[in-house]
Amino acid sequence: MTPPRSANILMPPPRPSHHRPRLDRLSAEGPAGWRRLFTEAPAVTPEDFARLEGDLVMRTFPAGGAVLSRVMARPTYFWTGKSFRHTDERTAFGHNFFRSLGGLRTLNFVATLGDSVIDGITTVRLDYSDPRVGTPRPARHIYDELRAIEPDLWLGPSLLRTRSKQVSMGWFALDGSIPFEDAA
Template structure:
């Protein structure tokens, strides 16, 4: 696989995903109560599945608390958190970051992603390590932990946690839809 090209300073411009996101809209309507079952029933992630997560992939967040207030705001196409980006390197590892529509577009919250055993059920999932030294994240971002499984072709769903005092505290869920095209600059 050819790694996703990056500019000399390691950052790509942030692009805006299309506002047409029917599968992410359907997940928003399904609600948080459905997400645990969808994640649990998804097939085990393989290295081949993981390799398809490449470049910018449109994202939607689903808050764990304050869903009534935050949910409608986060489901808007104009919401500031637009994507996760992956660049595969050797050994089944992807370096990545989150893309935001802030200040004309910025990339932050770096992570190292691999396929490994889920802390939730022990089955293979994509694991996001924000504390890996290769990510170069700063606190408090280093306390984030995410997992992801493909629930439909090119539609991924997973929980997000905040790590503190040796425990994982649920923050909510997020989904990535690799079928959503990008329209242009953020």
């Protein structure tokens, strides 16, 4: 029997399938397209947020650099996903997972619903600075947001918080429809 997705976050991260058509299509949008898709997406409800659970495959879209974008788009790229585990209808604890070192889970965050810094509409906010998760100091300045742009397809900006502003590091997407392969 396969464990439920929420139980999977306690195990080493599985290997995502190389077949990722929605992420491949989304990667071609570019910064203006990602922003448009994010701002046109509906506000996130508690019911939407509850579906953001377990291990989800991730693709990052950096703020600049075509070479870096091509490297990060490869299915073999080391940063493969994010995990979420809900504690109630408005809070989830999570982390990023990497293919490195046999499957590393790190860069913890607290996910909550709140107003977006992009447009003020309700979004999922990923806070790496929350003291409950113990994220290392440099990563505490990261702040991410997410909205569902299609069923089980989430998109959002990744920002670096400074004392006076928030600087875009790019965008990322999570696809809950991508299956995971056996590690064997």
